[in-house]
Amino acid sequence: MSQPLLLEIGCEELPSSSLEQLGIALREQLVNRLTEKGLSHGDSHWFAAPRRLAVLVEDLVEQAADETREALGPPLAQARDEEGNWSRAAQGFAAKQGCTADELEVIDTPKGQRLGLTQVVTGAKTSDCLCEVINGAVADLPMPKRMRWGASRKEFVRPIHWVVLMYGDKSGFGEVLGITSGNSSKGHRFHAPQSVSFSSAADYRTTMRDAWVIADFQERCELIQQQVEKAAAALGGQALIDSDLLGEVASLVEWPVALAGSFDTAFLEVPAEALISSMQSHQKYFPVVDADSQLMPNFVTVSNIESRDPGQVIAGNERVIRPRLADAAFFFEQDRQSTLASRVPRLGAVVFQKKLGSLLEKTQRVQRLAGKLAALIGADQAFAERAAELCKADLVSEMVLEFGDMQGIAGAYYARNDGESDEVADAIEQHYWPTQAGSDLPAGDVAVAVALADRLDTLVGIFGIGQPPTGSKDPFALRRASIAVLRIIIEKKLALDLRECLELASGGFPADIIAEGTGDTVFEYMLDRLPALYENDAIAIEVFRAVRASGSSKPADFDRRVRAVKAFGERAEAEALAAANKRVSNILAKAQDRDIEAKVSADLLKEANEIALYEAISAAEKDNIDALATADYATALGRLAALRAPVDAFFDKVMVNAEDPALKANRLALLASLRDQFMAIADISQLAGSKSE
8 A cells, every 4th residue: 555755844944045956855865765665656746945845755655565685605516515514605604694504595596506595575664764764865965054953963954843754644753853753834934823734645735835835846936927927017017037036036935925116217327237136136026127128117026925015015125125226326326437447457456366467467468369369350459459458347346346247247338438339348248258058149259359368368377377177166167168269169150270269378478377288288178178069969979079080170160070070970871981981090000101102003003993992082082172172071071972882892892901012002092092081071980880860
């Protein structure tokens, strides 16, 4: 017979930043331990609210099935000594199994007869092991900081006040973290502060809802989104609902009630991004925009109570937001009293990295590098250098010191206020782009030059002083910087050579700071990050390796090769040609350089199949001149696919290692020319044995 299992841990308010993670982890830990005990069950659900974590496991069996275990001991031939007594090996095995040697049996195995013992192990009873399972699950929760309370030595993320542990309609299974478990919980702190008792584990959702608690985290998120959208629509606008903010708000309330408020329209003179930052980060409000995406003087807040006088709650929130917006307005007005350029010298007092100097020194390096990169991509060099000079100046502004996520955005506003060009202002904001995986890239060429220069300088500098990322530690976000550089070059189709760019960046540092060969080290590190860009395109790692072997150092060119090789790998000829190329590589690797002619001699081609292959290779080489010159690798590989038949015929009919040294050398040269045709694009031998999906 099976019954539902309910565990609820009631405590003081849990940290909103980790509530969802804790709920998911508790379910996983509990289910894993039940499975380890052999206790089968149905679906499981996790619940998480500010004052509780809970798990409901459906159809949990009362007892695990009995298990037959067979232990094998020494071979039968070693079971007894010459006198017929049990050997030490047999006695030792029996002692280990907790029995006498006379209780052992003979078991037939593929390797002959052996002593052994077959035991039937009684399955674990759910009621007997619940507390053990749950205490183990709780102990392994991901809690960065644990607390103790009272005289107890037990630890949890917050002090625990109650524990509900029920199996079906039964409770009273013992202690969890030193708290006696039962069937009593607590309702909403204000609407239903009294104890709440469960008659059955299956009643958890409905009983908690009756006690003004929506325990299901996802249900609260959906309800909050619906309420916020409805409140914003009533104002004639649309709420900006950030997924992280939605989750955080859901972690702060047990009974969400969305309420719309307003603020003085005079605050709309302040950059909208600053107002949005203040509302979202500090107050956990949802901003409202109109049909043109312009910020409205309204917000939606989510209360944890259903007030009899919601007007008072709204008024209270409006009073709270006013000084925060006033701060933003004050900082904006104060910052505009000074130009961005006048702030640049102050960057000298801000340390970028101890060995690499101040932010001012970094800015100067980025300025020089941005100018050089701008020249390479056809951007305005003067604009790029000016944008790079000013791009970090807003870091010492009052606005950014108060609202960190305004960096770049504030700088763009201040640059326009100072009369800087749109190209410069846009580059100041966009040089931080992309801010995360899949987000927008810098739009203009000037912004692209500055964005690349900033990241390349950081990559070369940090690697150059011997502080590359290690494990999970990446304080300068070098992994993210690498992927951003690659995305920009590839998606913007820039004809930039990454090695050349890294050498330019290395040249901005004093020779005694940057280790020799840093550019090569960073280049390899960045290429190692490149496969991450192809995960969503289902491009096999073998395709990436094939292209990497070509030695291409231009990311946009590398990308064209990858996509051409992926398409080639889907052709019917691909598998045979990949295997042939691998065979060619092995043959040439074993041959001495002196055994291979530098060029194929047509006069030494004797057999029809080697002549046919030579002619096919020559024709493909001639036909692909224009395709390779224009990096049309897909077309080039398509033509090379026609070599399958002559290649197969060559290996079937022609002896490469001929007795005549001249013939052998010429045939090796023919194979080398075949390999060179493919290596001009990629080493397709890497595809052998793997089909590109």
